[in-house]
Amino acid sequence: MSFSVSRFHRALAVFLLALAGTALAAPTFTPFDPSGLYAPGEKVGWTVTFSADDTQSYTYQIKKNNFTPLASGTLDPAAGTATLETVLDEPAMVYVEITPTYAPADTPPLALGAAIAPEQIAPAEPPPDDFDAFWREKIAQLHEIPADPQLIPGDSGVEGVEYATLRMNNIAGAHIYGQLAKPSKPGKYPALLILQWAGGPYPLQKSWVTEPAAEGWLALNIEPHDVPGDMPPEFYAALPALLRRYNTIYDDDRDRNYFLQMYLGAYRAADYLAQHPDWNGEVFLVRGTSMGGQQALALAGLHSKPTHVIVHVPAGADANGNLHGRTAGYPNWNSHNPAVARTARYFDTVYFASRIQARALVSMGFLDTICPPVGIWAAFNQIPAPKEVVPLPEAAHNHQATPEQQQAFTDRENAWRTALVRGAEPRLLPLHSSALTGR
Numbered sequence: 131m132s133f134s135v136s137r138f139h140r141a142l143a144v145f146l147l148a149l150a151g152t153a154l155a156a157p158t159f160t161p162f163d164p165s166g167l168y169a170p171g172e173k174v175g176w177t178v179t180f181s182a183d184d185t186q187s188y189t190y191q192i193k194k195n196n197f198t199p200l201a202s203g204t205l206d207p208a209a210g211t212a213t214l215e216t217v218l219d220e221p222a223m224v225y226v227e228i229t230p231t232y233a234p235a236d237t238p239p240l241a242l243g244a245a246i247a248p249e250q251i252a253p254a255e256p257p258p259d260d261f262d263a264f265w266r267e268k269i270a271q272l273h274e275i276p277a278d279p280q281l282i283p284g285d286s287g288v289e290g291v292e293y294a295t296l297r298m299n300n301i302a303g304a305h306i307y308g309q310l311a312k313p314s315k316p317g318k319y320p321a322l323l324i325l326q327w328a329g330g331p332y333p334l335q336k337s338w339v340t341e342p343a344a345e346g347w348l349a350l351n352i353e354p355h356d357v358p359g360d361m362p363p364e365f366y367a368a369l370p371a372l373l374r375r376y377n378t379i380y381d382d383d384r385d386r387n388y389f390l391q392m393y394l395g396a397y398r399a400a401d402y403l404a405q406h407p408d409w410n411g412e413v414f415l416v417r418g419t420s421m422g423g424q425q426a427l428a429l430a431g432l433h434s435k436p437t438h439v440i441v442h443v444p445a446g447a448d449a450n451g452n453l454h455g456r457t458a459g460y461p462n463w464n465s466h467n468p469a470v471a472r473t474a475r476y477f478d479t480v481y482f483a484s485r486i487q488a489r490a491l492v493s494m495g496f497l498d499t500i501c502p503p504v505g506i507w508a509a510f511n512q513i514p515a516p517k518e519v520v521p522l523p524e525a526a527h528n529h530q531a532t533p534e535q536q537q538a539f540t541d542r543e544n545a546w547r548t549a550l551v552r553g554a555e556p557r558l559l560p561l562h563s564s565a566l567t568g569r
Contacts (some may be wrong), residue, residue, distance in 0.1 A: 131462045140220045156249050157178050158179045159175060161175075162176065163244075165562065166245055166523030167245065167521065169246070170221070174216050174218070174244045174246060176226075176242055178205055178212040178213065179211050180211070180560060186207065186397070188231060189205060189225060190204075191227050193457070194223070195225070196502055197451075198233065200457050214228075220246070223377075223503050223507075225496075228241070230351040231335055240496040245503070247524065248374060249507075249513060253512065254448045254451050254508070255453075257340050257478075258519035261476065263464035265311075265432055278298060279297070279300050287340065288343070288344050291315050293557065295307060295310075295360055296308045296513070298402065300395050301390070301534075305356055307352065307358045308334070308351055308399060309351050310348075311342070312348045315350045316514065318411070319347060319410055320346070320347055320348065321403045321410055322342050322347040323352075323416045323436075324418065325416065326336060326351070326418070327422045328377075330367055331353065331354075331355040331357045333360060340481060345348070347551060348408050349382050350399055350402070354395070354421065376388045377463070381461075381463050384477075387473055387480070390477075392425060393432070396426075397432055399484055413424035413437055414436045414488075415436070415439065415547070417440045419442040419528055420443055420501060421445045423541065427509060428439075428477070428482045430486045430487050430539075431484070438556075440491045441490070442497070443498055443527055443528050444501060444509070447476045449461070449463055449465065449477070451502070453465050455506075459498070459500050465503060480505065481512075484512040484514065486513045487515050490513050490515060490516075490517040491520065492506065492517065492518070492520070493506075493539040494519075496524070520538050
């Protein structure tokens, strides 16, 4: 998901206003390890420092994988300092919620997060026995349908960049809508496929492809839905209400689940780019945030052409985590319904991840409740190809976090894309923590 206004900032403002006195009364939380990474059996925690004029007490709850309560209590500012701490002997995420005792009932809590041996977090459950057979069958069905790509040239608004909208056929009479941009100068270029976050449906912004095209990419951006990406706002506002709850459409039927069409749409888009005469045949990057990251991981596990995949706080991992002591996130399938739980396993990114041969850059926010980090770690750990992880210990989901809280990922993505567009291989940075490396 992605929104221009930060809900995290609004939550923080409400929290601070709920405090007695001014915002200066808010306590500070200093992690024992700034990386947020700990080893099993190591004390995980934060030092809490109260302002001299803070008279507000706080309640807290510490949870394992944002699901199992580990500890709770009250923080009293009269002590001046305090600690929040726990110890776990197993790989897991630690999530802490802190709320002013006398705050209004709807006051969002502040959150803290940490990871214990995250490189050892495994999937919550195994894949279906026929996972590969199911997807081979669906891809074969897609290939029986002519793609029939229809390009409509348009004004890119950027000198030296060509632009067009694209429509192709998908399964079940659906269509794939997107926008394509590339440098006007004849040549062969690296391919970039951009997959979209959840919400809407909403229009695609032209700059999402023209800007990378100006950098030297053959860039394609597609809608996750069977709707055109260049219609006026009133078109999207008038779409059926059910389409805004698309994650519930046939959530108990793997052959009609909404994400089947979405994943196959991404697959056909990759086919289109791989067959494009202006692709250089060397670099094929798939990129996505949240649900876009979910599609990107699925595509990279299904399609042989992507060489690199970059995903930011990807959705869709450990979809049945709620059955195994882990809070599951988007698409928020009701795993307590056995039919839904069975269906979810065919669309879970954890199982696609083990089939990825592309080099991967993956981020996760330790405070993310929309796409919880425990599932993302489980997916990342399954990737057999060369890979790099960017833990974000102070970040919630992308639209709820500040640019500063996501800067580590932004820097690494920029480094990867700069190298790839020049034909170089990005250098992989190792996961670092003094606790994990012994340094």
